[in-house]
Each structure stands twice: as C-alpha cells, then as structure tokens.
Amino acid sequence: MIELRHIYKDYYIGDSVVHALNDVSLSIGDGAFVGVVGPSGSGKSTLMNILGILDTADCGEYLLDNTSVADMSDSELAQLRNRNIGFVFQNFNLIGRMSIAENVELPLIYQGVKLAKRRLMVKEALEKVGLSERGHHTPNSISGGQQQRAAIARALVTRPSLILADEPTGNLDSATGTEIMQLLHELNAAGSTIVLITHDHNIAAQTGHLLHIMDGKLSDGGAGGHGVSGDGAGGHGVSGHGAAIKNGDACGRGAGDGAAIKNGDVSGAGGHGVSGADAGGRGAGGADADDSASTNNEQKDGRQ
C-alpha cells in the first residue's frame, strides 16, 4: 500500500516559484493499475520521482506499507528502490554504450544477483517484451518502440512489486502503444502494482483507476474504462484526494489560489494556518523559511 499525505514540491527558477506538487494526497492499494493523466508541466514526472523515491518532497508524508519513507535509512531506501520498484522513464534512460541485454542486466548487478541467474532473468525479460533477437544491439540501433520495450524489460527484470511508468507510450505509434499497454496489463495481472503516467486520455482510460493532475494538484477521476485491476472488489482500492481537503496545511503555506478560501467557506472552519502548524509542525516556521512563497500566498489568501 502506497500513501502520500499532503505532498508539496516547489521548484525555484530565479525569483519565480513553480508549485510542481501542491498538496497531493493519494493511496494506492497493492495490485492496482492506476493512471495519472495531466497536461505537460502539470507535475506528473515530479510525482513519479517522489513515488519512486528518486526525489523527496518539500513536506508531506510518504508511507509504504504503513512505514514512513522518512524513517528509513539511505541503504534501506536504496534496497527498496532496487528490489521493489521498476522504473520506465519518460526518455527511456537506456545507456547508449551498453547493449540492450547489458542495460536490462544492470539492476540485477546492483542487486548482487549471480551471473548465471542474471543471464537467465535477462533472457526471460527480453522474451517477455519480444526483444530476444535484439539483446546484443545498442539502443541507437533499434527503433523507438523497441527502446521503449527494452526500458520495460529493464523495469520488470527484477520482478518488482511496483512499476512506475512515465509516458511509456509517449513516443510510440498507436499500434506499438497498444502492445506496451498489453504488456503492462500482463504485469499487473501477474501481481505488480502499476502507476502509469500519461498525457494521453485514451491510454489513461485503459487503466483501472484514473487520477487527474493539473498545476500540481491531484483529483480523483474514478474508475478507468476497463476496470482492469478490479478496484474495490479485490481490495485494490485507489483513492486520490484533491487539494480541497486541507489545502496548505502540511507546509503551512496556504494554497494561494482561492482553494483555501473556498475550503474555509465550505467547512466554516478557516484558520488553515493553524491546522498547518498542527499537521506539519511547521506552520509558522515554514512560512518564515520560505519568504517569497509565503508572502505571495498570504497576499492571495488574505491570511495572516
């Protein structure tokens, strides 16, 4: 079970700040097939990097099987990444000077798998993605679709419980895209939890559950077109929460876009700065430490 609670991630470019993730909360049950759809720049890859523990949030909580990632040591995190998570990166990230087979073998070397077993596992992974004949090629001597399949072979070779796929069909024609989706469905049926990131609504509709992301805010789109992972019934529940629940709490920043005000109106509660301090323990401190952002937000919020 994956849980994000009030995750924020900002990027600063000069004086301007981008709220790449803005109060993102979600939970993904084991065995789910979740699509995250949103336009370019909406925060999809940022979300994937945080889910994959390749990056850390500014604040908020990430729980894996009820254990906070923040409480794990670096070596525990590295082990978790290597053993449990398979990445399919947006730009493949295949190493150009290595053959396809060597690329697929790499995560097994990191895991310390012995040579004979590695060779067998690589062979199986390449077979699964239909690249048995291409193992000795370098990435630049195969097609884009084949590179994408190689990237998937590298993600699945360790038999991870979670596969994070960032635009795995983004660079492909629709027939090859369909093949890749089929492959992901097979992996899901074999037990892997899949988070598929895409800007393509047709692809997204083929997932079991859809989450929408826009300007760093996540909202729950409900079950996808095909209900593949059997949300709910099989204990594969997925839920995503928009920003409206506790906007601005965790970082003590406020949302800065009127959502907090709306939130206050609806609940009649207001006072989000206070609950931010409660929830994150850094309401006032966060605001102080983050002068430019908090000033902007406070001005827009009308909050003190």
Ligand SMILES: Nc1ncnc2c1ncn2[C@@H]1O[C@H](COP(=O)(O)OP(=O)(O)OP(=O)(O)O)[C@@H](O)[C@H]1O
């Ligand atoms: N390292 C960075 N430095 C500064 N800004 C960044 C950085 N990474 C991402 N951003 C900004 O954060 C926002 C979210 O970026 P992200 O890469 O998560 O978007 P995306 O939804 O994956 O987009 P795409 O569909 O184009 O891949 C964008 O506005 C982006 O410009």
Ligand SMILES: [Mg+2]
């Ligand atoms: Mg991206």
